[in-house]
Amino acid sequence: xxxxxxxxxxxxxxxxxxxxxxxxxxxxxxxxxxxxxxxxxxxxxxxxxxxxxxxxxxxxxxxxxxxxxxxxxxxxxxxxxxxxxxxxxxxxxxxxxxxxxxxxxxxxxxxxxxxxxxxxxxxxxxxxxxxxxxxxxxxxxxxxxxxxxxxxxxxxxxxxxxxxxxxxxxxxxxxxxxxxxxxxxxxxxxxxxxxxxxxxxxxxxxxxxxxxxxxxxxxxxxxxxxxxxxxxxxxxxxxxxxxxxxxxxxxxxxxxxxxxxxxxxxxxxxxxxxxxxxxxxxxxxxxxxxxxxxxxxxxxxxxxxxxxxxxxxxxxxxxxxxxxxxxxxxx
Amino acid sequence: xxxxxxxxxxxxxxxxxxxxxxxxxxxxxxxxxxxxxxxxxxxxxxxxxxxxxxxxxxxxxxxxxxxxxxxxxxxxxxxxxxxxxxxxxxxxxxxxxxxxxxxxxxxxxxxxxxxxxxxxxxxxxxxxxxxxxxxxxxxxxxxxxxxxxxxxxxxxxxxxxxxxxxxxxxxxxxxxxxxxxxxxxxxxxxxxxxxxxxxxxxxxxxxxxxxxxxxxxxxxxxxxxxxxxxxxxxxxxxxxxxxxxxxxxxxxxxxxxxxxxxxxxxxxxxxxxxxxxxxxxxxxxxxxxxxxxxxxxxxxxxxxxxxxxxxxxxxxxxxxxxxxxxxxxxxxxxxxxxxxxxxxxxxxxxxxxxxxxxxxxxxxxxxxxxxxxxxxxxxxxxxxxxxxxxxxxxxxxxxxxxxxxxxxxxxxxxxxxxxxxxxxxxxxx
Numbered sequence: 110x111x112x113x114x115x116x117x118x119x120x121x122x123x124x125x126x127x128x129x130x131x132x133x134x135x136x137x138x139x140x141x142x143x144x145x146x147x148x149x150x151x152x153x154x155x156x157x158x159x160x161x162x163x164x165x166x167x168x169x170x171x172x173x174x175x176x177x178x179x180x181x182x183x184x185x186x187x188x189x190x191x192x193x194x195x196x197x198x199x200x201x202x203x204x205x206x207x208x209x210x211x212x213x214x215x216x217x218x219x220x221x222x223x224x225x226x227x228x229x230x231x232x233x234x235x236x237x238x239x240x241x242x243x244x245x246x247x248x249x250x251x252x253x254x255x256x257x258x259x260x261x262x263x264x265x266x267x268x269x270x271x272x273x274x275x276x277x278x279x280x281x282x283x284x285x286x287x288x289x290x291x292x293x294x295x296x297x298x299x300x301x302x303x304x305x306x307x308x309x310x311x312x313x314x315x316x317x318x319x320x321x322x323x324x325x326x327x328x329x330x331x332x333x334x335x336x337x338x339x340x341x342x343x344x345x346x347x348x349x350x351x352x353x354x355x356x357x358x359x360x361x362x363x364x365x366x367x368x369x370x371x372x373x374x375x376x377x378x379x380x381x382x383x384x385x386x387x388x389x390x391x392x393x394x395x396x397x398x399x400x401x402x403x404x405x406x407x408x409x410x411x412x413x414x415x416x417x418x419x420x421x422x423x424x425x426x427x428x429x430x431x432x433x434x435x436x437x438x439x440x
Numbered sequence: 441x442x443x444x445x446x447x448x449x450x451x452x453x454x455x456x457x458x459x460x461x462x463x464x465x466x467x468x469x470x471x472x473x474x475x476x477x478x479x480x481x482x483x484x485x486x487x488x489x490x491x492x493x494x495x496x497x498x499x500x501x502x503x504x505x506x507x508x509x510x511x512x513x514x515x516x517x518x519x520x521x522x523x524x525x526x527x528x529x530x531x532x533x534x535x536x537x538x539x540x541x542x543x544x545x546x547x548x549x550x551x552x553x554x555x556x557x558x559x560x561x562x563x564x565x566x567x568x569x570x571x572x573x574x575x576x577x578x579x580x581x582x583x584x585x586x587x588x589x590x591x592x593x594x595x596x597x598x599x600x601x602x603x604x605x606x607x608x609x610x611x612x613x614x615x616x617x618x619x620x621x622x623x624x625x626x627x628x629x630x631x632x633x634x635x636x637x638x639x640x641x642x643x644x645x646x647x648x649x650x651x652x653x654x655x656x657x658x659x660x661x662x663x664x665x666x667x668x669x670x671x672x673x674x675x676x677x678x679x680x681x682x683x684x685x686x687x688x689x690x691x692x693x694x695x696x697x698x699x700x701x702x703x704x705x706x707x708x709x710x711x712x713x714x715x716x717x718x719x720x721x722x723x724x725x726x727x728x729x730x731x732x733x734x735x736x737x738x739x740x741x742x743x744x745x746x747x748x749x750x751x752x753x754x755x756x757x758x759x760x761x762x763x764x765x766x767x768x769x770x771x772x773x774x775x776x777x778x779x780x781x782x783x784x785x786x787x788x789x790x791x792x793x794x795x796x797x798x799x800x801x802x803x804x805x806x807x808x809x810x811x812x813x814x815x816x817x818x819x820x821x822x823x824x825x826x827x828x829x830x831x832x833x834x835x836x837x838x839x840x841x842x843x844x845x846x847x848x849x850x851x852x853x854x855x856x857x858x859x860x861x862x863x864x865x866x867x868x869x
Contacts, residue, residue, distance in 0.1 A: 116655055123647050130645075175740060182735070186742075240472075249476040251671065251697045261679045261705070282654055284647075284679055353644065356675055358701025362474035362642045362668040369645065400648040410612040410638035412648060 112274045119281050120401040121394055126287035128393020129294045130352055134370035135377065135385040136297065137345040142379045144318045144338040145217070147228045151236035153367025155205075155343060158239050160350030160359040161247040162204055164254050166197040172246045194256040198347070205343030206336075208239075213335045221321075221331070240364065249361060254354040259285035290352045294386065297348060301341070301382050310337060318380075368413075372420035378430025387431060395419045462506040463499065463775065465490060465759055466526040468519055468536040474642060475514040475667045477697045478748055480739060482537055483509065485752025487738035488731050492723075493760060495730040500760055501767040503774055516540040523548060532780040533557050533759050539615040547860075549574045554777040555784055559755050560585070560691050560714050564618060565852035567814025569785065572853065573867035576784050578758070578815025579806050580714045582664075583848060584840035585690050586619035588712055588819040589662050590626045591838050592688070602631030607653055609646075609673060610664040612638040619664055619690070625844050643669025650676040663689040670698035678705030684824075685710065691819070694831070695747040699824045707826035710834075712819045715754045715803040717831050719745035723798030747822075747831060754803055761797075762787050781867060785810055804837050810866035814849070817842065 134156065141149040149155075165172060169188040177183060192200070216231055267280035305311040316324040317334045325331055350359070353366050377388020396412040396419070404411045423431065467486050470479030490505040499505050508529055510522035519541030523534060533555045536542055542562035549556045556575045558566065564582045566575035580588075594601055608623055610616035620636055627634040635656060637649050643665060650673075653661060661682065663673055670693045677687050685708040689698070694711025724744070732741045743749040766775045766783025775783070788807040794800055806816035817840040822831040857864050 116651075120648070120651060123651060127645060127647055178740070186740075244472060244476075249471065249480055251477045251701055253701045253703060255703070260675070262681065279654070282651060282680060357644060357668050357671045358697075360474070360477055360668060360671070360697075360701075361472075362644065365474060365642050366644060397648055401651075404648070408638060409636075409649075410640045412645070413640040 112278045115274045115278050115281075117398070117401065120397050122281060122283060123287070124394035124397030125390055126284065126291060126393070127397060128373075128390040129287070129291045129386070130349075130389075131369045131373045131392055132377075132386045132389025133290065133294055133297075133345065133349040133352060134366050135373040135389055136294075136301070136382065137342040137349065138367075138370055138374055139377075139379060139382055139385045140301070140338055140342045140345065143382075144314050145228075145335060146225055147217075147232060148225075148379070149342065150229060150232040150367075151239055152342065152346060152370070153364040154236040154239045154243070155208075155346035156350040156353065156366060157359075157361060157363040158208075158243045158350075159201055159205055159343065159347035160254060160354040160363060161243045161252070163197055163201045163256075163347065163351065164252040164354075164359050165247040166200050167192050167194060167256075168252075170247060175248065176245055198256070198351075201347055202344060205347060206340045209336050209339030209343055212339050213332060217335055217339075218332060236364075240361070244361070251358045251360040254351065254359050256351060256355070258289055258351070258355050260355065261285060263288065286352070286355055293348060293352070297345065298382055298386055305382070310334075314338060369416070372416040374430070375417075375420035376423045376430055378432040381430070381432030384430060384432030391431075392416050392419060462530070463503050463763055464506050464508060464526075464530045464532055465756070466508045466510060466522070466529070466531045466534055468512050468522045468534060468538075468541065469509050470512050470514040470537070472511060473513040473515070478667065478692075478695065479514065479537065481695075481743040481746050481748035482752035482755075484737065484739040484743050485749040485754075486535070486756045487752075488727060488744075489753050489756030489760065491731050491736050491738070492727050495734065495736065496726055500763050501773040505760070512536070512538065512541065514538055514540075516544055520544050520548075527552060527554060530777075532763065532775065532777055533784070535559065535755055535759070537561070539563075539618075540613075543614065546572070546575055552777075553781070555781045557755070557759065557784070559751075559758070561615070565849045565856060567812065567849050568853035568864070569808075569810050569813040570853075570864035570866060571857045571862055572813065574781055576808065576813040578787070578808055578813060579789075579804050580817045580819050580840070581814055582615075582618040582690070583622040583845045584814070584817035585712050585819060586622040586662070587626060587817075587840035587845055588821075588838045589688050589690075590623070590630065590632075591841065592710075592821050592835065593660055594630065595835075595838075600630075604632040604660065605635065605656065605658040606632050606660045606662060607635045607637055607656065607658040608662050608664065609637045609639060609649060609653075611643065611666055611669055612640045615666065616664045619662075621848060622845065623662070625848065626841065629841075629844060639665070639669055639673070641669075642667060643672055646672050646676050649673075650680050650682075653677075653682065654680040660686045660688065663687065663693045665689065665693045671701045674699060674706050674709055675702045677709075678702055684708035688712070688821070691751075694822060696829075696831070697748075699826070700829070704826045706824055709824045710821055711824075711831075713747065713822050713831075713833070714819050715750060716801060716820070717745075717747055717750055717822060717833060721799050721802060726798065750802075754799075757797065757799065757802075758787070758789070761789065761793070784808060785813070785867070817845070 137152040169190040171185050174186050263283050263285050266283050271280035313329045373388040373392050377384030396416045399415045400411050469483035487507045490507050494504050508526050512519040519536050535557045539561050542558045558577045566572040566577050689711040691712045699706035731737050762783040765786050766779040769782050770779045791805050804816045804818040818837040820833050821835040823834045
């Protein structure tokens with residue numbers, strides 16, 4: 110096999126892995142949109158907030174320390190303990206559930222039956238609010254996130270594939286973190302699909318997604334379902350925050366990962382959990398292959414815009430996305 | 441009754457009058473948003489230096505200083521709004537810490553006659569003071585930075601880079617593209633092969649770029665990044681096991697923020713710097729006493745001595761020294777922006793002067809003139825020690841290659857002058 114072909118295969122493999130990371134972000138959007146018809150602009154900030162909270166808890170940081178110190182003239186920053194990663198993840202999840210409750214209690218339940226654009230605007234406000242609270246609570250500095258995930262090239266894969274090409278081919282590069290992310294995403298999707306299909310709450314969630322009023326008429330609590338859905342989206346945001354935060358450190362640009370999820374949603378559809386995964390994979394592979402083949406001829410840095418072009422091309426033929434529900438309105 | 445009315449009238453007039461007694465130094469800061477981690481320490485250092493002058497010396501030349509902070513969020517439109525909102529306060533010099541904002545402010549400051557200082561960023565050809573009367577970019581600019589990086593590599597390779605492969609990984613913006621022309625010129629001169637690799641904003645995902653580097657195996661990688669792009673690039677370089685000592689970032693890719701997230705993997709990474717690092721300077725004792733311990737620090741006081749804090753501190757020191765120069769030239773304590781420009785254009789930073797300020801060898805010695813707003817163009821190389829969690833300076837001041845850079849500055853600035861109908865000449869004092 111020629112080295113160029115092998116390099117192409119390597120690009121495809123890495124594109125698939127990158128796609129999984131995009132899909133992790135897109136999943137949160139899908140969950141909320143599916144159950145409530147809300148495009149949650151705050152999903153990226155939720156990932157940031159979850160990751161900030163996780164690091165803060167792990168490092169024993171005092172929340173709102175700057176504010177407390179400014180008001181009371183104290184000098185407190187840390188509790189002086191370190192919390193193990195697993196316990197910190199659980200505590201963060203508790204906070205995300207509380208956040209879900211607060212979003213529903215203070216915002217969403219007051220906007221029932223409002224136009225989708227109003228709900229969308231509310232999530233924009235929520236995003237800015239959450240970003241501000243995150244800053245006030247945990248500070249703006251970049252934090253290292255270490256929950257014990259492996260990083261760097263997999264030596265085993267490199268060594269066992271190097272023989273495929275010439276001396277200029279060094280074996281396939283696969284980041285161990287990407288492998289972990291892929292496994293986590295697979296488990297997450299299976300769990301979410303199983304939850305939606307086989308549990309009482311999952312079926313209730315689907316019922317609400319189909320028709321709010323019909324669901325209410327059979328005794329399903331809309332409040333409970335929305336808290337549940339926002340909690341699940343919070344959990345997905347936490348997973349995405351961990352994976353992306355492990356790469357770049359936890360910092361405020363983490364919220365921009367939402368930009369990577371948009372073409373995935375356009376392509377995979379806003380209402381399909383498997384669609385988010387497949388959309389992510391197509392976008393990941395598509396943008397990486399384009400950058401590999403065409404990028405050098407046109408100056409590179411094609412990935413951001415090409416993802417959207419690819420998604421738009423799909424939209425022309427399937428406006429509802431690959432797995433989205435076909436919209437048929439009879440008059 | 442008349443007396444009361446007269447008192448009220450005097451009070452009203454006093455309240456309505458502008459406060460003339462302050463020397464105003466606006467700080468277009470960004471403490472929020474994706475680039476806050478870089479903006480906060482710079483803004484803290486900038487503000488703390490002026491607080492120190494007020495608390496210890498009673499200001500500059502007997503006039504208190506006032507820092508007006510305006511949050512830009514590193515957003516160009518907000519930066520321009522901040523400029524418009526603060527210029528009427530008697531602002532003496534703007535330092536926006538953003539190349540995007542700088543480009544928007546250049547025509548405005550030229551029209552308003554307010555100096556703009558873009559230390560190590562902004563429009564490189566602004567070093568030609570005859571075209572850009574009110575814009576200064578001392579002590580060094582981007583093209584100096586590119587040249588300093590190549591000079592360091594020349595030193596490491598016995599003065600010969602022929603046949604070497606160098607990749608530039610750059611932020612795909614006006615800022616990131618700045619060094620390309622210089623590196624191309626230097627490539628012709630020194631015989632190395634240059635590859636340029638663009639990274640789109642914000643740079644959270646760089647897998648393609650680093651796979652390309654892994655395929656092409658350059659001998660050295662130079663980085664022109666900012667914000668999250670830096671952290672991801674350093675992590676990706678570690679992932680492909682690129683030798684960190686062969687990876688050099690510009691001075692905006694060389695703060696603690698950039699290396700700490702990668703942990704041990706960042707060990708050995710190098711970057712440029714235009715000033716010294718750490719807190720081992722007499723002035724920091726004063727800072728502790730008059731500002732930090734007195735509870736008057738701009739931030740929590742936990743950024744003191746970091747690379748970007750020192751940069752803000754240094755930027756403020758240069759502004760304060762230029763203000764002193766302006767006071768000396770014009771014999772007036774309460775200076776105007778035009779006087780400030782004269783002070784900046786006549787600034788001479790000698791080693792004695794820095795030592796006298798309690799900042800010996802903090803920055804390079806340089807002098808500014810009407811023609812040269814760019815200073816000496818010197819820089820140092822620093823290297824990250826991950827186990828000690830600190831940067832170490834590993835070279836002395838390195839001169840940039842003026843033979844290559846000066847013609848580029850003249851070419852670009854003269855083109856700008858022609859486009860904007862500017863007749864190159866020194867500003868009237």
